[in-house]
Amino acid sequence: MTLDYSPYLRGSIAAVLSVLQHSTCPENTVFHFLATPHHHPHLHKTIQSTFPYLHFHLYPFDPTTVNHLISSSIRHALDQPLNYARIYLADLLPTAITRIIYLDSDLIVVDDISNLWKINLNSHVLGAPEYCHANFSHYFTNKFWSNHFFSSTFKNRNPCYFNTGVMVIDLIKWREFNFTKKLEYWMRIQKRHRIYELGSLPPFLLVFAGNVEGVEHRWNQHGLGGDNIEGLCRDLHPGPVSLLHWSGKGKPWLRLDAKRACTLDNMWAPYDLLRHQSLFSDS
Template structure:
């Protein structure tokens, strides 16, 4: 009997011990961890859910290209994009800048053609930013189009990359765009351009059509404000239709503000609008970047193809060029124009039927 009482006592002590352990565990282990909401999980990159890559998702390894797409020149911009996309194995991200009325057409042109595979973001440019800075005094109204001034405002666009390539819409790229992107900018330079005094192969044609290649052709040296700049009128100019830009350096030097200041100066004193070469977008760039830009490989900007409907480059020279630019009045989607075959091979018909090619004898 004594042995039985002893066993019962031991069992009772064990039961009490177990109950105490259970109570301790329940009281002191803390509340269960709540599940993270989706917004909370994004705060921790390692725990953030992976989301599908969308067309507007910029990547760190992309080659970013900024190009404007005006409604009346949409086919030109799409030909430029097609030539870039077709001639590189790099991942290219296109920032396509347009006005509100052309956003729908831009998207349709891409999504309903072979370009539907490109990575892109459509950006709307607000022309009100130009109010009070430009006056309609050019002999070529097309040069006053708001999108001509997008290049002034690169840091204000919704762009996540720190270095970009800017291209006009009358350009065809025959080389690999990543080679242009990797142009090494000199310290303190916010951009790289091609100087107008570069290729000996272009000099004969440039002289034959009277194309301007110096500051004298763009600035009115009769004005004291221009002479006060101290820029030699015979200094080589450059064409801002193709350039590589360092956005950080651009911001640091307040390039946009400088350009706007010269636009305002021109409103007051007409220092370049009546100059021989015409236009209102190139002269401010020439002033602000004088002696402060890196020179790119001249084969990356073979220009003046749109300056004359008759003067032609040797075909062998053009075949070796990395980039062709039909700057001037005579665009490759109109007629007359030279070297149409080099442009038209990249043209994609407008799926909406709005943009049509103009060709000889009324043929479209």
């Protein structure tokens, strides 16, 4: 998980609390946080004072690692370097760490996270809920689909959309096959040819879609923040729920503060430990 000295920290704290509250053995859960170095002292103090007994590690993520590879997208928040930090997890975490669950900051877990941890990835590097009914072509520009060299990357694959806010990752395989470089390759292509519009998601689709270990949809009830333009209220997808994810523009802390909460935002509110702290502006 990333930590940012911004309103998103409220989301991260809420996510951590939700994991702890629903874990059968919370003392066995180790959190690995990525943050920009100059925010480390404040963030470390905040985490330690909020969760005195939390087993956690805080790793520095240098924005210059990825700044030169970022292209503007349809929403400014998607262009922040920390949004791309997930690409570098295998490089930033110690090699002794061989498996992780990556979680975004705008979600809560309402089930025992160990059930997600224990899934069998089989031969895959990455596990996530897949949504094969989604129109996959919408995630890339016409320029991408009309260029045989680009579009042929999906040859012999059956690519499905998956959301990168919840992923189980085999770091051994990631490091062995250097998937960081594969993702950076497509980001460089994007800088020259503008083949997508949506932040850090498309490179993951280009590299992994069709080669993902499918996880039950209950582990990422995503889209609760609406789309990336208006962020309107949305309902849950049909079926059981283990994780609620406010991907999209509308974040529960902003809507609650503005007294314009959606119904599901009230499920996030009990985990909002920083709601009484005026630490941030919403600019």
